[in-house]
């Protein structure tokens with residue numbers, strides 16, 4: 001077996017790195033939804049005691065929250081960047097309960113906001129005004145796993161990490177992995193078409209999700225829970241629920257195709273001196289590693305600086321302007337390590353990388369991944385974080401950071417940084433400041449959206465549109481396409497009770 005031999009590469013040691021608790025409630029930003037976004041409450045009914053009594057008949061007293069303190073965590077997102085004013089959270093356990101709730105709300109014209117793990121970043125799962133929150137957290141049964149086909153079926157409220165743990169026992173994994181895996185729910189993942197760290201290998205949920213059960217606004221249950229890998233029976237309705245963020249129906253069950261658990265996993269953290277070298281290394285990794293490449297993440301120095309400054313994690317290689325985190329997953333460790341070594345030798349010989357470290361042992365792999373997965377938490381601790389999740393052609397991928405840094409030069413921002421899923425052309429462009437500032441927001445938007453549209457990118461790669469980005473949809477979709485989206489919404493939710501103020505821009509489009 002050949003090893004990566006250069007003395008620039010060393011093996012990651014054990015560090016007492018702190019792991020930030022996911023979804024901790026921190027951040028000092030207090031500017032809330034209505035101060036920041038110009039939106040009017042729709043013409044919906046207001047919740048009454050009679051409504052609450054009716055809900056009690058469906059889910060029982062113990063699964064309704066109406067005390068302000070109990071409802072509060074459901075009203076705000078975890079970064080406290082949006083906040084609604086709901087007075088009621090319902091926690092159904094079954095599809096039938098969801099159906100009865102929606103049927104009633106539709107007749108009463110009560111708006112609802114479906115919520116999974118509340119880990120979203122576009123304000124899609126929080127109420128904007130007083131929508132009734134329907135939490136899927138108690139819909140957490142695994143319904144079955146077929147080890148021959150690799151298909152898992154489960155209720156929408158199953159936490160991603162619990163599904164992963166369950167599958168590991170059967171020698172499989174989930175086709176998606178996210179930093180928020182400990183709290184996000186599969187129904188939320190499907191509803192936002194979450195991407196994450198494994199998309200470069202297993203593709204998007206539009207490919208992995210075989211079946212969906214969803215409840216429409218009027219309470220009708222749409223059973224598209226096919227577990228067949230091939231099913232060409234006309235319009236594929238399941239795709240309407242993947243990525244529509246609960247605006248067309250509430251996802252209650254999911255059937256998902258799960259890859260085989262890899263026997264060998266390796267991770268390399270590489271340091272690079274320029275974005276040109278990043279691109280060269282990416283190209284080489286795709287060529288040399290081929291089918292065993294399972295993640296390819298980029299981080300710039302500023303992003304990792306936030307992790308070092310605010311979370312006291314330590315980057316185990318020397319300071320470089322750029323870093324790549326490359327993961328391989330395969331079935332034969334000798335073969336995989338050889339391929340990785342070959343790639344690293346190429347990269348070193350051609351002066352693509354200036355420092356690096358690799359790991360094959362689970363605890364060391366975890367330490368390296370923690371650096372990447374904690375960037376969101378690290379940046380949040382700066383104060384307020386303006387988040388942009390965009391898809392770009394590789395040649396323009398990092399220019400968005402440079403262009404925006406230059407554009408914001410005169411303003412009191414702390415960091416302008418870029419990191420993310422370079423293997424998929426998806427960058428997370430984040431700007432931080434001590435506190436929320438309207439001036440900074442208005443300098444970033446629509447500037448960055450216009451720039452993204454000009455180079456042919458997408459203004460939302462994986463976080464969705466939610467509430468925060470609906471005024472930006474037209475930068476990535478034609479007016480006719482948006483009109484068609486509105487028509488579809490009208491067919492599936494004529495009263496507009498499902499997750500209002502989200503995804504769909506107001507018509508006519510003015511900006």
Ligand SMILES: O=C(O)CC[C@@H](O)C(=O)O
Nearest residue numbers: 179373376387420428430
């Ligand atoms: O916080 C962000 O902007 C990105 C979050 C997530 O999509 C990630 O890839 O870490």
Ligand SMILES: [Zn+2]
Nearest residue numbers: 196420428462
């Ligand atoms: Zn991401």
